[in-house]
Amino acid sequence: MISFDEAPNIARALDKLRWATRIVVIDSGSTDGTLDIITKYPQAEAIYRPFTTFAEQCNYGLAQIKTEWCLSLDADYELSDEFVQELHQLDESPHIGGYQASFVYRIYGRPLRGTIYPPRTVLYRVNGATYISEGHGHRVSISGSVARLRGHIFHDDRKSLSRWFQSQSHYADAEAKYLASIDSKTLSQSDRIRRVGWPAPFLVALYVLFIKGSLLDGWAGWFYTLQRVIAESMLALAIVDRRLRKGDKND
Helix, strand or coil: CEECCCCCCHHHHHHCCCCCCCEEEEECCCCCCHHHHHCCCCCEEEEECCCCCHHHHHHHHHCCCCCCEEECCECCEEECHHHHHHHCCCCCCCCEEEEEECEEEEECCEECCCCCCCCEEEEEECCCCEEEEECCEEEEECCCEEEECCCCEEECCCCCHHHHHHHHHHHHHHHHHHHHHCCHHHCCHHHHHHHHCCHHHHHHHHHHHHHCCHHHCHHHHHHHHHHHHHHHHHHHHHHHHHHHHHCCCCC
């Protein structure tokens, strides 16, 4: 687990890990009480590392793991009871290198009907695993096949809205740089749309509201929709800004 000023979230994440014999938290200098919360969990160990990229933080964390398997989580994740039960009954066949989980997105504890948050490989064999940067985010590359877990994980980030805006500004710049740096033929359809610069904010609003059902989720659904629209708008601005600065009207 990596953390930085995650006091609003990390206790909920750690509560669902009380069964674990060792929890490694790579912290990049929290000052909001996060470290005090971690000390309340005897099996948790906070290790300081200045933040560089998410991938490098995770790879540093992997170097601290001595067991065959690793469960990698964000500090705003919360394991479901079904997920925890499933962990103790997993098939450890040699050909399986990892397990992927899907997410239920929550807004201040209120679950949404759907989300654009993708499934992630969260459990994997440490040997041969390495994290790779992709835009502002990261993904793990592992050896062997990836199986799917039935149990889900809750994503419920309760940090302040101002913190969210600060993060999105950084993410938009990193994502714009990433999208501009690679061959469009290798991009997914959604990333090709995002790279154009203007359609994504409009399309994501329709997709989240009507396809994912956020229209029926009340204020939590509108909150999530507005977050997605603002995030895509910030990315579109960053892409157009880069394009105008370079004087390229056709990219």
